[in-house]
Amino acid sequence: MEKNLAKTYNPKDFEDRIYQMWEENGAFKAEVNPDKKPFTIVMPPPNITGQLHMGHALDQTLQDVLTRWKRMQGYSALWLPGSDHASIATEVKVVEKIREEEGKEKEDLGREEFLNRAWAWKDEYGGRITRQCRKLGDSCDWSRERFTMDEGCNKAVRHFFVQLYNKGLIYRGNRLINWCPQCGTSLSDAEVEHEDKNGLYWYFRYPAAEEGAEDMIVATSRPETMFGDVAIAVHPDDERYKDMVGKKVILPLVGKEIPIIADPYPDPEKGTGAVKITPAHDPNDFEVGQRAGLESPSCINLDATMNDLAGKYEGMDRYACRKQWVKDLDEAGYLVKTEEKVIPVGECYRCHTVIEPMLSDQWFVKMEDLAKPAIEAAKSGQLQHVPERFEKTYLHWLEEIRDWCISRQLWWGHRIPAWYCQECGELIVSEEDPSKCPKCGSTDLKQDEDVLDTWFSSALWPFSTLGWPDKTKDLEYFYPTDVLVTGYDIIFFWVVRMVFSGCEAMDMPPFHHVYVHGLVRDAEGRKMSKSLGNGIDPLEVIDQFGADALRFMLTTGITPGNDMRFKEDKLESSRNFANKLWNASRFVIMNLQDEDGNFKELAKCCGDCCGMACGDTTNFSNIALRDEDKWIISRVNDAVEYVTNALEKYDLALAGQKVYELIWNEYCDWYIELVKKRLWGDDEEDKKVVRFVLVMVLKNMLEMLHPFMPFITEEIWSFLPHSDCEREDNPNCYLIKAKWPEVSEARRFAAEEERLETAMEAIRAIRNIRAEAEAVPSKKLTAVIYAEGEKLDTIKSGERYIKDLANITDIKFVTDKAEVPEEVMSAVIEGIEIFIPLDDLVDFNAEFDRLTKEKKKLEGEVKRVAGKLSNQGFLAKAPEKVVNEEKEKQAKYEDMLAKVEARLEMVAKKVNK
Numbered sequence: 001m002e003k004n005l006a007k008t009y010n011p012k013d014f015e016d017r018i019y020q021m022w023e024e025n026g027a028f029k030a031e032v033n034p035d036k037k038p039f040t041i042v043m044p045p046p047n048i049t050g051q052l053h054m055g056h057a058l059d060q061t062l063q064d065v066l067t068r069w070k071r072m073q074g075y076s077a078l079w080l081p082g083s084d085h086a087s088i089a090t091e092v093k094v095v096e097k098i099r100e101e102e103g104k105e106k107e108d109l110g111r112e113e114f115l116n117r118a119w120a121w122k123d124e125y126g127g128r129i130t131r132q133c134r135k136l137g138d139s140c141d142w143s144r145e146r147f148t149m150d151e152g153c154n155k156a157v158r159h160f161f162v163q164l165y166n167k168g169l170i171y172r173g174n175r176l177i178n179w180c181p182q183c184g185t186s187l188s189d190a191e192v193e194h195e196d197k198n199g200l201y202w203y204f205r206y207p208a209a210e211e212g213a214e215d216m217i218v219a220t221s222r223p224e225t226m227f228g229d230v231a232i233a234v235h236p237d238d239e240r241y242k243d244m245v246g247k248k249v250i251l252p253l254v255g256k257e258i259p260i261i262a263d264p265y266p267d268p269e270k271g272t273g274a275v276k277i278t279p280a281h282d283p284n285d286f287e288v289g290q291r292a293g294l295e296s297p298s299c300i301n302l303d304a305t306m307n308d309l310a311g312k313y314e315g316m317d318r319y320a321c322r323k324q325w326v327k328d329l330d331e332a333g334y335l336v337k338t339e340e341k342v343i344p345v346g347e348c349y350r351c352h353t354v355i356e357p358m359l360s361d362q363w364f365v366k367m368e369d370l371a372k373p374a375i376e377a378a379k380s381g382q383l384q385h386v387p388e389r390f391e392k393t394y395l396h397w398l399e400e401i402r403d404w405c406i407s408r409q410l411w412w413g414h415r416i417p418a419w420y421c422q423e424c425g426e427l428i429v430s431e432e433d434p435s436k437c438p439k440c441g442s443t444d445l446k447q448d449e450d451v452l453d454t455w456f457s458s459a460l461w462p463f464s465t466l467g468w469p470d471k472t473k474d475l476e477y478f479y480p481t482d483v484l485v486t487g488y489d490i491i492f493f494w495v496v497r498m499v500f501s502g503c504e505a506m507d508m509p510p511f512h513h514v515y516v517h518g519l520v521r522d523a524e525g526r527k528m529s530k531s532l533g534n535g536i537d538p539l540e541v542i543d544q545f546g547a548d549a550l551r552f553m554l555t556t557g558i559t560p561g562n563d564m565r566f567k568e569d570k571l572e573s574s575r576n577f578a579n580k581l582w583n584a585s586r587f588v589i590m591n592l593q594d595e596d597g598n599f600k601e602l603a604k605c606c607g608d609c610c611g612m613a614c615g616d617t618t619n620f621s622n623i624a625l626r627d628e629d630k631w632i633i634s635r636v637n638d639a640v641e642y643v644t645n646a647l648e649k650y651d652l653a654l655a656g657q658k659v660y661e662l663i664w665n666e667y668c669d670w671y672i673e674l675v676k677k678r679l680w681g682d683d684e685e686d687k688k689v690v691r692f693v694l695v696m697v698l699k700n701m702l703e704m705l706h707p708f709m710p711f712i713t714e715e716i717w718s719f720l721p722h723s724d725c726e727r728e729d730n731p732n733c734y735l736i737k738a739k740w741p742e743v744s745e746a747r748r749f750a751a752e753e754e755r756l757e758t759a760m761e762a763i764r765a766i767r768n769i770r771a772e773a774e775a776v777p778s779k780k781l782t783a784v785i786y787a788e789g790e791k792l793d794t795i796k797s798g799e800r801y802i803k804d805l806a807n808i809t810d811i812k813f814v815t816d817k818a819e820v821p822e823e824v825m826s827a828v829i830e831g832i833e834i835f836i837p838l839d840d841l842v843d844f845n846a847e848f849d850r851l852t853k854e855k856k857k858l859e860g861e862v863k864r865v866a867g868k869l870s871n872q873g874f875l876a877k878a879p880e881k882v883v884n885e886e887k888e889k890q891a892k893y894e895d896m897l898a899k900v901e902a903r904l905e906m907v908a909k910k911v912n913k
Contacts, residue, residue, distance in 0.1 A: 004589045005719055009582035011546030015711045019134055022714075027736045028139045030078035032477040039075035040481035041067055042462050043140065044494070045148060047086035048122050049093050052132035054520040054528060054566060055487065057538040058558070061551045062517060062652060063485045064138050068707035069647055070482075071139070072740035078478050079139060080465050082146035083126055087413035087454040088183050088350050094118045094412065111411050118412045122147075132539060137547050137710050139736070146465045148457045149414065156464035157414045157457045158431045160505060165429045169366045170406075172418075172427075176279070176286040176296075177360050177405045178346065181304035182353035185409040186362055188453055189402060190492045192346040192355055199343035202326060203272070203336040206232060209248035209257045216249050216260065217336055219271040221343050222281070223329070224322040226251065227299035227310045229258055231277040233288055236262040238273050252334040254311070263288050280359045296359050304356055318356070363407035363416060363450065371398045373503035374496065383499060383509045386650045387561040390488060390516045397492040398500075406453045413451030420446050459497035462510035469505075479506065483513040483650075488561060491516070515650045518563035520554070525565055536566055548709035549575040555708055556656040577660055578712050581705075584668045585716045588694045591679055592721065599721040600691060620746070624685065626678075627797065629693045630749035631756035632671040635662065636700050637747035643704050644743070652708075659704045667701060670760065677804060695720060700741045710736065758791075759798025762834055765827035766806040769836050772850055773825055782810045784820055784835040791831035822910075826903050828896050848911050851904040858897040865890040 006013060022028065030038075041063050046056055063079060071077035094117055095106050106114045130145065146153060164170040178187040202223050206216040216232050229251055234241040241260070248257045265288050266275045279289030279296035289296055299309040306313045306321045313321045329335050346355045375398050377383040378391050385391040407416060419428045423442035428434050436443045460468070462484075466475040480502070486495060495514055502510035521527055522534040541550050552574040558564045592599050625633075639662045646655035675690045699720060706713040717735035766783065775781070783802070787795050792813060799811055814820065824835040825847050868874050868886050875883060 003593060003719075005582060005586040005716065007586070009579045009712075011548060011578075011711060012543075014715045015135075015137075015547055018711050018714050019137065022139070022734070022736060023134075023142065025734070027734060028079070028141050029143060030076050030141050030478075032473050033076045036074060036076040038478050039067070039070040039077040040478040041079045041483060041485065042465060042481055043079065043081045044484075044486055044490075045082045045084040045146075045458065045461065046129045047089055048083050048126040048129070048147075049086050049089045051129055052136070052538050054536055054538055056129070056133075057136060057550065058517060058520050058554045058564075059485060059487065060133060060136060060138050061554050062515070064136075064551075064710075065555055065652055065707040066483065066485070066647070068139055068710060068736065069740065071736070072703065072706070072738060074739070076477075078141055078144070080144050080146070081130060081133070081138070081140035081142060082148070082461070082465060083130065084454065084458060085122070085147065085149045085413060087408060087410055087451060088185065090118060090121065091410050091412040092183065092350070094121050097121070106411065114411055135539060135542055135547060137551065139710070144465070148454075148461070152467065153457060153460070153464045154414060155431075156460050156468055157452065158417045159469040160460055160501070161417055161452070161456075162429055162431050163505070164365060169370065170363060171366065172361065172363050174359060174361050175364065175403075175405075176283050176357050177362050178355045179302065179358040179360065180348040180351065180353055180355055181302065182351045183348060184302065186358075186360060186405050186407060187348060187355060188405050188455070190455070191349045193349050193352070194344050194346050196342045197345045199341060199345075201271070201339040201341050201343075203339065204252060204329060205334050205336055206249040206252060206258075209250050213247050214244065216244070216274050217272045218274050218276045219339070220276055221341070222322070223326055224306065224310075224318050225278045225281040225299060226276065226325075227254065227306070227313075228278045228280050228297050229276050230279060230289065230294045230297065231258050231292065232260045233263045233266050233275045233277050234260065234273060235264060235266045235268050238266070238268045240268075240273060252329055253332060261288075261292050263291065281357050283357055286357075286359075298359055300356060300358070302358070362405050363418075363448075365404040365406055367401045367403050367500075370500040370504055371401050374398055374500040374509075377499060377503060377509045383511070384513050386513055386515045390491060390514070390561060393488070393491050394496060394514075397496055401496075404453075406456050407448075407450040408453055409449075410451050413454065414457055416448040416450050416452060418448040420448070422446055455493060455497050458494055459501040460505070462498055462502060463506055479510070480508055481511045483515050484511045485515045485517070487519060488516050489519065513650070516561050517558060518561060521563050521565050523565055523567050525563075528566075541571065545571055545575045546578065546711070548578055548712045551710075552577065552656060552660075552708050555652045556660065558653050560650060577664060578709065580664055580668055581712065582716070584663075584672060585698065585719075587672065588698055589719050592691055592695065600688075623692065624689055625693070626689075627752045627755055628671060628674045628801070629689065630752035632666065632693065632697050633747050634749040634753050635666050636697050636741075637743060640700065640704065640741045641743045644740075656708045659701065659708065663701050663705065667697065671697070673805060674801060702735060703738055703741050706735050706738070755794055755797045756801070758794045758829070758832070759801040761829045762795060762798065762802050762832070763806045765829055765834050766802070766808065766836060769825045769827055769834075772846060777807070780807060780809045781836055782812070783808050784812045784814060784824070784837070786814050786817060786820060786833040786835070787831060788815050795832050822906065828899050830892060830896075833899055845911055848904070848907045851900055851907060855897065855900050855904055858893055858900060861893045862890065862897055865893060
């Protein structure tokens with residue numbers, strides 16, 4: 001085995017190998033364990049037609065971060081994967097394949113042979129996306145992988161259908177539904193995408209049927225549906241039409257008489273206040289027709305062509321008919337005017353064909369009673385949305401929900417478990433295929449041709465995958481699941497259906513939290529799509545940058561519920577971060593080993609070195625830690641607390657960013673630089689201490705980073721010393737199975753933190769002075785530092801750090817400004833002033849400009865704080881603590897301003913000489 005990391009970070013060298021190692025060693029498997037708390041996420045099942053896209057990558061990375069974190073916290077963490085049969089999408093793909101390869105339609109094959117082809121498609125392409133999930137690093141329990149049409153899920157679907165039917169919550173009826181002419185099937189309301197488009201309203205005159213009566217002017221955006229008109233409706237309180245109600249008008253050119261009726265639906269403020277009623281082609285008209293007891297004749301076929309009701313226009317496409325029909329009405333004098341308007345248009349969510357409202361015999365779920373417990377679950381806090389604002393979307397959909405059309409005119413999917421007796425007409429709904437009619441005994445039974453809406457089976461996913469309707473140990477232990485991670489675009493598609501289904505089947509919601517994220521858009525903020533050609537393939541990104549870089553970019557680039565823009569510079573930044581960690585870790589490991597590659601004493605962060613068992617390093621009494629050691633230990637301890645709290649709140653971006661700052665800024669840029677001199681010195685005991693801290697802290701940081709960047713952290717971990725195991729022989733040594741670090745009061749070193757932070761501020765200030773003076777970095781300088789009291793003690797304690805990292809040969813600490821030389825450049829930090837005598841290196845004009853800018857900045861801060869403190873509204877409403885903080889700021893800024901002004905006055909004299 002190699003003794004150290006490769007010189008160059010190349011994720012291709014180890015990502016696939018590590019994933020295979022995890023899977024072969026059962027690192028993802030979750031077991032029913034009474035001694036552990038369960039943590040469960042069910043993967044939103046991707047369609048078997050698709051392949052990994054950036055939306056999947058975001059969604060799954062978020063789930064993986066949570067799962068890995070909880071696993072490290074000691075939970076029996078189950079992330080259950082699977083895929084969806086995707087009824088419409090898959091059928092379309094299979095039909096296209098048959099048409100292209102054989103020149104046939106599905107009807108030419110027959111249902112049984114077509115389904116054989118669909119299953120063959122599933123076998124060939126169904127596992128493609130799950131293989132791609134592995135490239136991303138998904139730590140799913142693949143031994144539990146499910147498919148929405150596998151035997152267990154199919155059993156659950158039938159059981160739930162029959163359960164609802166027997167309770168009177170599923171029925172078959174002739175109702176208006178959404179019809180997609182292209183896909184040839186009904187759609188639920190959730191499967192219709194509404195978009196406002198520019199269109200036309202045509203105003204037509206309907207002649208009065210009686211002499212002396214008035215004609216009616218009616219506006220419509222769909223004149224081709226006029227052949228199905230059965231009435232004109234007006235509001236009962238509309239004074240203009242009170243005398244017209246009960247009379248009749250004539251359907252232009254058709255000659256059919258239709259009545260004028262009163263109904264609350266028409267809005268007197270819109271158009272002419274009169275509305276044509278076409279119950280078979282509009283949902284609102286359908287309701288009006290039901291109230292008035294009107295007929296519902298349809299004038300459009302299922303393929304969106306006109307039927308015989310349209311007379312000479314029969315067989316024409318609906319839009320071709322519209323064009324000719326409007327022309328004919330205009331020529332006949334019935335077109336009054338045309339008006340441009342924005343019109344809401346409903347489209348199929350799959351093929352984007354404009355849907356056609358149709359009257360049809362379909363299966364429906366009654367939603368009113370099912371919606372109530374789902375509404376209560378949210379209002380009571382049993383189900384919580386993150387961010388909370390999405391609860392409004394959820395509740396709005398449930399409170400406005402209509403009966404759900406669940407039948408689809410397709411062959412691929414869960415066939416509806418209903419049979420019709422061909423002898424007596426009896427309807428039989430059963431979990432098992434019936435052999436004979438229970439009413440007449442006939443064996444001539446025919447199963448319903450339709451399949452169920454894809455979302456019907458998906459709605460059962462959180463419990464059907466755990467064995468329901470059987471009372472399995474998995475179901476008892478892992479249900480309800482903890483969190484559903486999903487995009488806001490499918491709250492009503494899927495989330496709502498899962499909740500009411502879970503409440504009905506299991507008497508409780510299927511998850512405690514719904515963590516809602518946004519969409520991944522391109523750099524310009526556009527939705528990624530094939531038509532725009534702006535989609536980005538995650539697999540190509542992984543191939544170029546590695547999975548860790550992609551994961552870290554996605555998780556740290558979001559805020560809950562909001563869309564994010566995919567920018568390559570952010571991806572490069574994540575890759576640079578991985579490279580920084582790699583190089584720092586390689587440096588550490590190199591300094592842990594002797595000439596033969598064996599780890600030196602105290603390289604391991606546990607055991608006799610701290611007098612306790614491995615992994616417990618809260619007592620440092622036996623170790624001679626210096627301020628910088630205690631500082632980094634304390635900073636890591638604070639980070640553990642911050643990151644854990646952020647993850648608890650599902651603020652993954654804040655958690656990841658905190659680990660980034662800890663590793664890059666504090667560990668790499670500061671701590672390693674601070675201890676290099678000690679690490680290469682002659683004090684062997686002190687070198688042991690440095691090695692101890694370097695390893696202990698690095699391990700803690702790798703543990704925190706692991707959920708976000710699992711591959712690189714696992715690879716680095718394998719090269720670190722572990723006193724309690726040998727990596728090759730013990731899979732429990734894998735980082736994926738390590739314990740999540742815990743906060744310890746014994747690791748808080750407030751005084752040392754303050755001393756180090758003050759020294760760092762001084763170092764940064766001196767470096768800035770060098771840069772502004774354009775001093776050569778190698779130039780040795782001296783410094784004069786003015787401070788008093790505790791501040792003087794604090795800055796003195798950091799003298800050696802300032803000398804080492806700011807390249808200072810000598811520091812003179814003074815308490816009297818008179819001891820400060822005149823030829824200096826200066827910097828002010830809180831309570832401390834730093835002066836660098838630069839002699840002829842100083843450009844006093846540049847110093848004057850710099851101090852002028854600094855003065856202006858501080859004047860702005862003083863003015864801002866003073867404005868706040870003079871605002872009576874702020875003083876009255878703000879807590880006392882906040883007011884006091886503002887007063888402290890005021891005193892600090894005024895003090896800093898005074899010092900800058902004094903310095904500016906002196907520099908001005910030099911400039912004006």
